[in-house]
Amino acid sequence: MGHEGRFSINSNSCKGVNRSRSCNQWYTRGFKPNYCVIAEPSGYNRIWIGHKGALWAEIIVYGKTAHASTPWLGVNAFEKMVKLANKMFTILKPKIESRTTKYETDIPEGKKATIAIGTIVKGGVKINVIPDKMVFQIDRRVLPEENFEDVIREIENIIEEAKREDPELNAELKVLFKAKPAAIPPEAKLATTLKAIVKDVIKEEPRLTLSTGFLDARFFVEKNVETVTYGPGSISQAHVANEYIEVDKITLVSKAYALLALSLLGK
Structure with a gap:
């Protein structure tokens, strides 16, 4: 049997953006595969x-520093962070995990969209100082059926809702990494x-x-x-x-x- 076409093996130990660059270089050099x-x-x-996507992000909560012996003079960023995180656990997380993909997965639990809240938590400078900044990170796994911009907007919306409930809350979302x-x-x-x-x-x-x-x-x-x-x-x-x-x-x-x-x- 005769054969036609080209077969190529690419070994690439790079990670993240370098992998994307490597793929794009193939195309700029005229290599356009039919299958991979x-x-x-x-x-x-x-x-x-196929695979799920990922959104890695952190939520930064700002407060006002003060001596721990006079906490009423400050705004405890940790306290504000806990309230926001609790809102995400009780409202956002169940909403996200109610969504499932049409694709088969290795185990049944894998069909759900997921969010892991507080994978890394940072903040505070000293035991007797009210923290004026807290950061907690999230890992959101995205289904092929979901729109990535909607995924980001959904998290931003829960932050804005929490702000309306607590005028002292000052928080923002910072996207660290996106994989569609x-x-x-x-x-x-x-x-x-x-x-x-x-x-x-x-x-x-x-x-x-x-x-x-x-x-x-x-x-x-x-x-x-x-x-x-x-x-x-x-x-x-x-x-x-x-x-x-x-x-x-x-x-x-x-x-x-x-x-x-x-x-x-x-x-």
Whole structure:
């Protein structure tokens, strides 16, 4: 059987914005792929056809410093922060987590949009000083069905509502990082072709799911390139001590890669 087209392997250890730059450089040099496979560790029997997005942000709460023996002369930024955070926990968090994606996920809980409030908390300068500034960070995971600007606006709105309830509250949202969600349909050619190949190689039906963590797939999907993530290893091993991948799983996945290339490049 003859083959046509070009097959390329790119090894990139960069992170964040550098990955986006690397993808864009391919396009400026005339390399415009039809398909892309990201070799992140989805697991040998799972293919990620997309991923959630992420918003990392911090909320800065301002107060007025004073000596702790005369707290009425100041405005305790910690006290104001606690009230705002409580409002987010009781009103915003349940509202966000009521939303679910149409895509299958690795576990049922993964179908929800999520927000983690207070992942990092900073503030205060001395035990006997009323804090005039507190900062708490949030991690918001965004579904493919959600609009990113609406996600930001929703958090800003809860802050503004809290301000109306407490005129002394002075707080602002600062966006630190954005990664848009991305997904392709499960019936897309790349997804169905790879699924059939993997099934033949590992002798079981692989799942097509949405990753709860964000991936590099977004850089290609936004350029209308069919993209999946498939690689050996377990995501539970990522960033832990003594990471490992089973050698036999590397062999199986490598075989699937080769058969996929032959299938997509076949005339």
